[in-house]
Each structure stands twice: as C-alpha cells, then as structure tokens.
Amino acid sequence: MRASSMRRPEDSEMNSVTPSGNAAAFLHRYAGLAERLPGASIPEVRKLRDAAAETLMAGGLPSRRVEAWRYTDLSPMLRGAFREALTAVDEAVVLPAKRAERRAVFVDGRFRADLSELDGLVAASLAEVIETVAGRLNTVASASQPMVTLNTLLFEDGLVLEVPEGADAGRLELLSVASGETASTVHPRHLIRLARGAKLVLLETALSAAGARHLHNPVFEIEVAEGAKITHVRVQREAESAYHLAHLGVRVAEGGTYDGFVLNAGGKISRSETHLALTGPNAIAHLNGAQLVAEGQLADTTTALDHAAPNCASRQTVKTVLAGRSRGVFQGKILVRREAQKTDGYQMNQALLLSEDAEIDSKPQLEIYADDVKCSHGATAGALDPDSLFYLRARGIPADTARAMLVRAFLQEAVEIVADEPAREALEEAVSAWWAQHGEAA
C-alpha cells in the first residue's frame, strides 16, 4: 500500500520488457523459467504466478519504509546475485541423524524420495501432485504478503501432507538442506492439512553448508480442522551467510490447536513470519520462539495472530539472545475481532543483550475490538543481571560458566514449553551448539 508511493527512482525507468527495481533478478529468473516450473500448464497456477510477477514488478520487495519491514532491511541481500539451485537429483548428501521415524528430505529445494521415508503417510512432492492441489495455493497464506508473493513466483517443490480424520500421524521430520556454497535461491511451498481430530508433530530442520549464501524462502500453508492438533517446531540453523525468509500461513478451526515454536539460529538475515487465524471457537494457538543472534546477523520473528472467533486462547513467549554486532527484531500483533469475545491472549518477548553493539527492536501490538477479553503483553530488554552473576560467582562458579548458566536459563523458559521430547532435544542441542560457538565472544 505504501510501497507504491515510495518508489525508488529506478522504478520509473521500468518498462514491460525488462524488469527493474529490487526484485528484477527474481523476475528475470521467472521469465526464463516460467515454462519449466511445476504447474506451468495449469491455468490457475500460471495466473497466480503472473499476478505475483506483476506485484513484484510494480512494488518490488519491501523496503524499510514499509511498516512491517521497518526493522529488517533486505537491501544487503538484494545486492547479491543469486542463481537457480542446480543439484543433481542423485548427488550424495550427508544428512544429520534422524530425529523421527519418518522424514521428508528436501535438498536445495527439491524433494528427495531416495532420502525420505514417508511410510504410512499421505504425503507427496508438490511438483508431482500439483494438479490436485492447485486450488489450495495461496488460500491460507495471503498473496499480499511479500514473502508469499516471492514464493508464488518461483516455488518449484514442497511437501503436500494430509492427515486423515482422527488419525495420529506421529512425528515427521521435515529436513531442508542447502548443499553447496553457491548463492542459490529455493522457494519451497509446503501444504499441510489436518482433518478433524487428526494429530501431527512436525519437526522441521533447516540446514546449510558453512559459507552457503543461499536464500531459503519457504512458505507453509497449514490447515487445522476441528479438534485437530499440530505441533510445529522449526529449527533454523542455516549458515551465517545465508538468507532465510519464511512465511507461515495457519488457519485453525473450532477446538483445533496450533502449537508452534520457531528457533532462528542461523542466517545473515532471517525472518520467520507467522500469520495465524483462529477461525472457530475454543481454538488454541501457541507461537513461541527463540532467536540466537551473533556477529553480523539479523533475526526477525514477526507474528500476526487473528482472533476471529470467541473463546480462543493464544500464548506467545519469544526470547532473543544477542551477541556481537547483531540485531534482533520482534513484531507481534494480536488482533481480537468484535466477535471474538472471551479471548484469552498472552504475549511475552524478552531480549538479552550480551554485547555493546547489539540492538533489539521490539513492537508488540494489541488491536482489540471485543470487550470481554483478557489480553496482555510484556516486553523487556537488557543485559545479564549483575546480581545474579554475583550470586553465582560468590558460590565459586567461574564467570564463564555463570554467564552460560544464566543465558541457558533465560532461553530455557521458552524452550521448556515445547512438550514433544525429541523436538525439545533438537532445540536444546541447537542452543548448546550456538553457545559453544559464540558464547566465548559474548
């Protein structure tokens, strides 16, 4: 909306043949790939992609003058050159140890049936089944969101998963790996649907080789039907030179639960944006998370929670630890619509600054149109408490250990909310690995 009035000078030179503006590289790619992308022959898919191209052509990717992006500047990323991911399908990739019985593996954005184990699940690669799911694209995630727009333009694969009525699908690991040091971009689109009373634990891990400069732009569209429950834990540990721009669209029907946790621990710029709507009464949303940010990194957790039905509850705890010259962003909006009486909303975001050069920008936001509600939010930012440090030191604990203990305790408050044990272990492991690498400098 504002972007159009804030055009950069180069936009005015734009003509219909050569895309310009900050999304030009992506538009060029689309122009070259349009016929080869999945769904090229399906009119409704083509229509979505062309509309995305038009949006990007007109407004480009958001600058800091767009309110939702005021703290996250994409221009360093847009200055770099990206190319298409070109991993051979049979290339050997070293994968981390399994965390669940079943796992879906994506290497450089492509589904790898040879590495995946999906026994007993109704799951498939989006590229293969696009005809059957074309009508569901951009129905949960909104095409007006910039990262959804970008993904719509170029998505080439993704996981399509259905959990049938009343079924407990157990735990599934979704592993995304970027294999090389190349500056590739991948835009997977994952469509996940839980029927009435279904259950699923989705443990997502995003990894990339050290030094990789890729852009990972996943979009999730998650539908949770009446009484269904999904636990969705994202562990993002990509290379510190990578870009991770995720968008999660979630819709929860009556009595359903979305229990989400996002760990942002990698990437030069990483943003995980969740737009969740509680559309039926008695639904529950948890949007917890943690961000571990070190030298030269920016991590952004942005959420928009839409209470559209009565008697729903939402809980959110997001913790950010910042070391070195780094930046953390939290933007959390809770909208309570007029009909959403008896809403119970709670949000807490806290930041721990371990360095003189760190910055935290936080924007919790309540927008409330119903009167019989209980909503609160809290935010804090500061350094380690000197009294706590002194207490530990006084008991003979070395300074380093004391600091490590306090940082872990700070994060633990968020991590311990995750009930699924393997998921929690994955988070704790990521925290340990991060501290081992950056704790000393901090």
Add this chain to the structure above:
Amino acid sequence: MPAVEETLDTVRDATQGAYKWGFETDIEMEFAPKGLNEDIVRFISAKKNEPQWLLDWRLRAFEVWKGMEEPRWPAVTYPPIDYQDAYYYAAPKKKDGPKSLDEVDPELLKTYAKLGIPLKEQAILAGVEGAGEVPADGARMPVAVDAVFDSVSVATTYRERLEKEGIIFCAISEAVQKHPELVRKYLGTVVPHTDNFFAALNSAVFTDGSFVYIPKGVRCPMELSTYFRINAKSTGQFERTLIIADEGATVSYLEGCTAPQRDENQLHAAVVELVALDDASIKYSTVQNWYPGDENGVGGIYNFVTKRAACRGKRSKVSWTQVETGSAITWKYPSCILQGEESVGEFYSVAITNNHQQADTGTKMIHLGKNTRSTIVSKGISAGKGQNTYRGLVRISPKASGARNFTQCDSLLIGDLCGAHTVPYIENRCMTAKVEHEATTSRIAEDQLFYCRQRGLSQEDAVGLIVNGFCREVLKELPMEFAVEAQKLLQISLEGSVG
C-alpha cells in the same frame, strides 16, 4: 537549494512592499479572510507586530508545509480537511463579550458547574468583560491564569507576584515583543518547523499561546495555568507554548481546556515546546475537554498536537500528565528527548473515548544521555464506539548506558462496539540499558460492579468509581485541584455509556 531560497527571497521582497500597503487598511479587521496562503501568514505576523526573523521563520514553515502530506498512520479516520476553508486569525470582538454570567450560554455554565469551577474563574472562562482584571479569590490556592480566548490572551493574573521572582509568564506574542532574544533562542529548537505536517502548519500560522521563563534557581511559587477555549465559529486554533526552565528552576504548568458545543468540526493544531536545563524540572499537566461531538459523532474538535520536551541539562526532569477526555479526534504524543545525563522523563496519561471519539496518543522517550530514566503509565478507556490507541516509542541510543525505562499501558473496554489498541515500539541499542514494557486489556469485572451495586451505588456511580480507581496512578500525578476536576470529568465523559 540556495537557488530556490534566493528565488523565494526575491518573491518575498517583491510581494512585501505591496503587502505593507495592504496592511494599513487591513489592520482593523477582526478576522483574516478564510483560507491559507502567504499573505495570511504575513497578515498574522503583521497583526502581531512581529520582527522580520519571525516572519521569515513562519514563511519557511509555510513553504515546508505546502510540500508535506497529512500523516495517515494514526488509527483515526476523519473526512479530508479543507485547509482553505478556515479562518487562521480571529481576535475576539471585545464589545461582544457578555456583561455578566447571566448572559453566558447556560449549557456552558452547566458544564462548568459540573466541573466545579469557581464562579470567578467561570466568568473569566466565559469571557465576561472585565472578569480578568478582578484579582482572584484570596481564599483559593493561588493559580495564575492566562486564559486564551480564541487567539488572544485576555486575562492574566498574578503577574506582579511572578515578576518579583523574575519569572516571565505571558502570551507568546507579548514575549516576542518584550523578550525577543529568549524567544528567538528557543522557539523551534525542540519542535522544528519541519517536524511534521501539523507542527509546520502551526509554525506558519500560530496566533497565540503562553510563554514561560523561569530564571536560574527559581522555584515558581504557584501553579501556572492556562485555560484554552475555542470560541469563534470556524476558527482553527494554533497555539504555541514555550516553557523554559533555566538551571535549577522548577515549574508546574497546568493546561486546561473546555469548549462549548459546536456542530462544525474544528481544527486545533498546537505546538508545545519545553526546555529544561541543568537540574531544572518542569511538570506539565493537561486536562483536555474539548467538545467531543455529539453521540452520533457529529461535530467535535480535531486535536492534532505536537508536544515535546528537551531535557537538555544534567539531572533535568520533565513530567507530562494528561487527562484526555474531549475532542472528536486526538492525535498527540507528548515526548521527551533525554539529552542530559541522568535526566528524567515521565508520561502519565488517561485517555477516554466515548461515543464516536477517536484517540491516538502516547509518547516518545528518546534516551541519549547516560543513566537517563523514563516512566510511561498510560490508561486508555474506550466506551460506546470509541477507538483508543496507545502509540509509543522508547529508543535507547548506544551512548545511553545505564538508561532505564518502564512502560505500562492498560486499556479498559466498556461495551462491545469500542476498540482498544496498543502499538509500542521499543528500540534498544545499549546493552546496559533496561527496558520493560507491559500492557493489559480487560473490561470492568462483573464482581467489582456487583460489589459496588450491593452497597447501594448506582450502575453509573459504580462504573465511575472503578474507572477512577483504574486511573488512580495517573490522577495522583495531577496537582490537587486539577485532580478533583479530572475525576468529575471522567464521570461526565462516560455518561450514557453504561446501561
């Protein structure tokens, strides 16, 4: 840029001569013609007999304003304002003033009575001729009143007492004449003429307001007070207030507003600048009760105000307290720039929106100096179809080590058609700073109401009692007399909102 300025200068010179000629004939006019253009700016300046530098400053502001867009980000909606369809200067016709209180609009008096304003002050407020010259009631706590009627200050009391202390408290137009060096030194240094759309507009056309200077080491012996009121129909109000507390000075300033009923929307774009030097302390309290429009949202004041304080000196302190019950639309962010080491900024606010009122208000605390502290307590009450937004910024710069902020925003909803919103921005770039923010939204608990009703209170009184309790943290910051008035105001504002 210089080329442009040069052109402007040429144009200015070319037009000036012609204007001076026109001025002679225009001086008798009580109203400047409708509309806004460079001539109007010159007219106002000439009316006020202003020095050239001030006229130049106004013209620069006008030039900037022409290129600006009205802010669209506040969560308020209103029909587009036609800036050419308003009067920018109106002096009250002295002869038309009521001779005694009997001639004053009874509706207005009823409001005054409900607020418990003493008769003598009522007379001043209602513009009764000669009321301003009567020394105030000796039995009351001395309050120096500088009542602004429309655009010209008509009553000033206690001036002599203040003069003895070396305190300057007068209309800003008078200060421009008598203390031009002070005005020139500080005017526009806290809120520059380029600051925002409404501040630029104000800089171009401000007509009156108060000027306060407290000399070094002086503690102002009484509360300074200004009552504002919009009187003439279709007159935009553009007050400009400038308060300077020199080293070690202390002052408490009250600003109160009551406005009579009007059907036409009226624009009010004031600018308030506070400057606190080393060890100085300024307390600025506001009770804003402009006409909010009727229960259908017709009429009411548009209150677009820029208030900002610069805590320039070490250990300086500025405290804003506001009770916002009136206006159809309130757009107001009293802010503190905490430059001096260990300076303190405070913001206490109660904002009520009832019927169709909209309020988008909050504060900015910009921490620049070491060990600066700020406290924000905001209480929003929404009733009827009112929309109430708290919008605030706490920014800690890298050099503000040891800075501390605590923010609390609570919202109370009465009825299911209103809205309460909280939009805080927290930007911390300093490790040793500590920032805390908390916000809650709820409605009046049934059991609290039941408890009060059981003890024989009517529904309305019970709500009033609970609302007063909800706002207590803010109301206790107000000077005593104001607090009493404010409590009654809360109750009046919520009339008709509970079944």
